[in-house]
Amino acid sequence: MSNAETAPNGKPDSETKANNFVRTIIEEDLARNKYQGRVVTRFPPEPNGYLHIGHAKSICLNFGLAQEFNGQCHLRFDDTNPTKEDIEYVHSIQQDIKWLGFDWQPNLFHASQYFEQFYEKAVFLIKKGKAYVCSLNEEEIREYRGTVTEPGKPSPYRARSVEQNLDLFQRMRNGEFEDGTHVLRANIDMAAANMKMRDPLLYRIRHAHHYKTGDAWCIYPMYDFAHPLSDAFENITHSICTLEFENNRELYDWVVAECETEAVPRQYEFARLNLTNMIMSKRKLLRLVNEGLVEGWDDPRMPTIAGFRRRGYTPESIRNFCDMIGVAKANSTVDLGQLEFSVRDDLNFKVPRVLAVAKPLKVVIENYEEGKEENIEGSLYPHDVPLEGSRTIPFSREIYIDRDDFMLEPPKKFFRLAPGREVRLRHAYIIKCEHVVQDPETGQITELRCSYDPNTLGKTPTDRKVKGTIQWVSAAHAVPATLRFYDRLFTMERPDLAEGEFTQYLNPHSLDLAEGFVEPWAATREPGTRFQFERIGFFIRDTKDGRDVHPVFNRIVGLRDSWAKQSEPKSESQPAKTKATPKAPAPAKPAVKRDPLADKSPEMAAAFKRLKETHAELGDNDLDVLTTDAARVAFFDAALAELDDAKLIAKWMNNEMARELKENGWGALKATGPQLAQLLILRNKGTISATIAKDVLADMLVSGTDPQKIVAAKGLEQVSDSGALEAVIDDVMTANQAEVDRFRNGEKKLMGFFVGQAMKATKGKANPKMINQLIQKKLNG
Structure with missing residues (x-):
């Protein structure tokens, strides 16, 4: 690839390579023949949790540089803490x-394979007077450190003789002392400016079984x-x-120098990856x-590589993202939108387009012959994607639209x-709404x-001037499916820096479920197949749930545009944009704090100040x-008069209501503030579930009907009667005896299947917590 060409991330190749100071260091080392032309990197994870997206950056960096310079990258497990x-x-x-596309063979190592050599080097340091056995406890060591x-x-x-230290260290290895009795420390400088150099610990006693070395060692x-x-x-170079x-790094260099190793590696540091609305601590993820x-x-909400894989991200999108953000020397936070851009950009030219409906609304085409069915051919890829293929889509008198x-x-x-x-039905006819029931x-x-107009099948949109095209599925042929809509796991951009318990910032809408329909072709694809559900988003058939029965699809990422952007259509004289290589987002500019009162009227500025004073x-x-x-102010005040929970009311107004009203605006609102408060009270009491509350809200906003009436009329009360739920679960288990046997034989992942079947049997009205507990009890009973 020449400098004039573009890399997979959309940047000029020269720009991508330049955005990596480690690459520059390696090029300079090779020019000086510093390591005799060798480049050997390593990726050294501790096997105490699953890898996250931050590790993906390190993997791409270490393995990528080794590939680029015809070197080696070692995979070494830092397995020195058996607990x-x-x-x-x-x-x-x-x-x-391996999923990310890298391979270490034959360079797989474990720190545990060097335990004997580590011990010998520790003895070597003791003999040099550079290490000693210390009998202070952990708290005392901390106090002495300054x-x-x-x-x-x-x-x-610290003044113990070499002979005493050798004897004690040998006895530590022999298992004569309890955990915490002694440690081995380096003898360096207790007044060092770098506190890492104040006689750091080198060994501690741990009477614990090691997954690889068993009980051979009790010091680590x-x-x-x-x-x-x-x-x-x-x-390693x-x-x-x-x-x-x-x-x-100073201690790293001290250990290498004092242990007099033959090779002298050098450590280099780069900025770790921080993503907005995510946690990158394995301890917190655990x-x-x-x-x-x-x-x-x-x-799929977790920032782990396994979570991204199950959600449907591609390895190419993650590698391109890591290239896009570059390798810097200063820490910063990357907006999650850049990662979403990368996966959307990758999927856009790979996956087939199919039809699905998330919120079904039945349509009867009255002038279409009853009992008639036909198969319509629909292309799987748009004209600007260099892939070909089609499938047949069944069509009948009754269909579902969103x-x-x-x-x-x-x-x-x-x-x-x-x-x-x-409107035009995608791949099918033009229909006209005659009556609303x-x-x-x-x-x-x-x-x-x-x-419907029977003369419009297969016609291009220019044959009839209709502006809208919508997705649909045949009611007689569509396959019921669960669509999972994932959002950010945390509501705060940096939950790791927030005050208080980080779990309080978990996003209650990080997962929303929709029971919809997909066209038959999509339902027959294998788990792990990715699609674009037209006008809904990119999805993958889940690899764990719904494998054999009711299919489950995870939304990977939403689409680029929606009608709300109200983009003006281009005239025919305007040149069409090429989609050859979409441009990566520009680097984020430093945030400038905006004055929220700057563009408000005096009345609204006064309302802002009043609410800020009364609701901190x-x-x-x-x-x-x-x-x-x-x-909005009046609506909020009215709701607050009924329910004293300003934060909850604001969240529903600014999120759920805003989402429902984004298309026709607050001017079309028919519900009142007290009605929202009544809805939230029903939700808080457990009368209805959170999912049903959203459906009631959608109805209430356009009809102005009190939520209690909607719930009563539709029978939406949450079922919490254990006897009634047990009867439902018994029916589900009887109907799915084969799955019961598989679960009891160890296939625990079927738990989600049973919960889904029970929720489906109760039309989503069962108390989720209770249904989980009862199913666990019955299946394990």
């Missing part, structure tokens, strides 16, 4: 690296001792790590897993279906009666939206 490590993590790490402004003081055991080396020696033993190890706040390490594609009173530039309007009590739209729990962003106009 936290597990063979499960070893296997997951290997799977993740502070940033005050030097430490020597341990009273510390990272700062084992890591530089492992690099030296393997002749460029030891690349993240910036938090910058202060460790808490999410252990506390059941996510489904597991591979939950509820969002119809409005009774459409606003300007709503080009979908409305009374008296026409509504529930007489609630006003809920239950069905549309339409006509609300942030400026929430207040800014709430005080957009007088109607």
